[in-house]
Amino acid sequence: MEEKSAKPELEKPASSPKAQAMKLRTDLNKVADQKEKLFSEKEEIDKKISSIISNIKSLKAERDSLIREVKEGKKLRDQHNKEIKAKIKDVKKLRDEKDKVIKKQKIEGDPLKILDEIKSLEQKLETEVMKFNKEKEIMKRLKDLKKVQAELGKLSIVWDDINKVSKEIDEAKAKAEKVHKDIQEKAKQSQEKHMEIIALSSEVKELKAQKDKLSKRIKNVKESFRKVDEELKENLMKLSKMPASESSTGMPPKKPSVKKERKQEQEKNLLKKIGDKVKEKIKKKEKLTTEDLIALQESEK
Numbered sequence: 001m002e003e004k005s006a007k008p009e010l011e012k013p014a015s016s017p018k019a020q021a022m023k024l025r026t027d028l029n030k031v032a033d034q035k036e037k038l039f040s041e042k043e044e045i046d047k048k049i050s051s052i053i054s055n056i057k058s059l060k061a062e063r064d065s066l067i068r069e070v071k072e073g074k075k076l077r078d079q080h081n082k083e084i085k086a087k088i089k090d091v092k093k094l095r096d097e098k099d100k101v102i103k104k105q106k107i108e109g110d111p112l113k114i115l116d117e118i119k120s121l122e123q124k125l126e127t128e129v130m131k132f133n134k135e136k137e138i139m140k141r142l143k144d145l146k147k148v149q150a151e152l153g154k155l156s157i158v159w160d161d162i163n164k165v166s167k168e169i170d171e172a173k174a175k176a177e178k179v180h181k182d183i184q185e186k187a188k189q190s191q192e193k194h195m196e197i198i199a200l201s202s203e204v205k206e207l208k209a210q211k212d213k214l215s216k217r218i219k220n221v222k223e224s225f226r227k228v229d230e231e232l233k234e235n236l237m238k239l240s241k242m243p244a245s246e247s248s249t250g251m252p253p254k255k256p257s258v259k260k261e262r263k264q265e266q267e268k269n270l271l272k273k274i275g276d277k278v279k280e281k282i283k284k285k286e287k288l289t290t291e292d293l294i295a296l297q298e299s300e301k
Contacts, residue, residue, distance in 0.1 A: 024232040031228055035221045042214045049207050056200050063193035066186045073183040080176035087169045094162045098155055118145045233282065 121142045125135065 021232065021235045024228060024235055028225065028228045028232055031221060031225045035218065035225055038214055038218045038221060042211060042218065045207050045211045045214065049204055049211070052200050052204050052207070056197055056204070059193050059197050059200070063190050063197065066190035066193065070183055070186050070190065073179050073186065077176050077179040077183065080172050080179065084169055084172045084176065087165050087172065091162055091165050091169065094158055094165065098158045098162070114145055114148055118142065118149055121145070236282065 121138055125138060125142070130138075
């Protein structure tokens with residue numbers, strides 16, 4: 001069996017050149033608005049990126065300054081610890097020296113207590129009234145203690161040195177502890193700055209990705225604008241060369257009456273000036289209104 005032949009589709013009546021020009025102008029304005037909007041979005045992203053980068057630079061400067069202070073603090077803390085170790089060795093040597101003297105001189109009891117007892121007995125003899133036997137007994141005890149005191153003379157300097165170095169050790173430990181706390185605080189602040197920098201850098205990365213997508217869209221919109229703009233120019237040039245009736249209806253123009261010709265001649269000069277202004281707007285790629293299109297058409301008849 002033979003296939004039924006398909007009925008030919010009726011051709012749609014072509015729109016008039018004027019209508020085509022107006023549609024192209026509308027399309028061009030839409031594309032121009034879209035392009036302007038995309039540029040505004042891109043500019044806003046650029047501002048955000050610039051602001052964040054400026055903030056990152058400030059944070060890096062603060063972080064690096066804290067890192068330097070931490071390094072300097074560690075050096076100072078090491079110096080204090082080194083000093084503490086050295087002084088502990090000195091104290092140990094002084095105590096060994098003290099023990100040798102006590103052992104050599106056969107000093108019994110705590111030397112400091114012996115000195116305190118001497119002072120106490122001397123004060124008692126000076127301030128208290130007592131029996132002869134009791135006073136004699138105290139005098140004897142005081143005499144024995146003073147013999148020991150003479151032997152303790154060699155230890156007095158050692159005791160002073162031990163006390164002095166022990167005090168210096170305590171001061172050095174306090175300084176080292178203070179520096180250590182300061183190091184910990186600054187190291188914590190430095191880490192916080194670093195984490196903030198990482199977060200902001202990630203934000204910049206995301207914004208740049210958005211910017212790249214916008215740039216591609218802008219490129220496409222620019223190309224669309226260029227094509228529509230070229231098509232509009234071609235259409236306007238054709239429109240300007242066509243008689244008014246043909247440009248509006250697409251049909252050959254009827255012969256105008258003498259009265260109409262006279263009227264057109266009077267308007268010719270005025271419309272030509274307007275048409276020149278519209279052509280200048282086209283050259284500068286400025287937006288054209290519907291009135292501009294009509295004026296251009298009329299001026300080119």
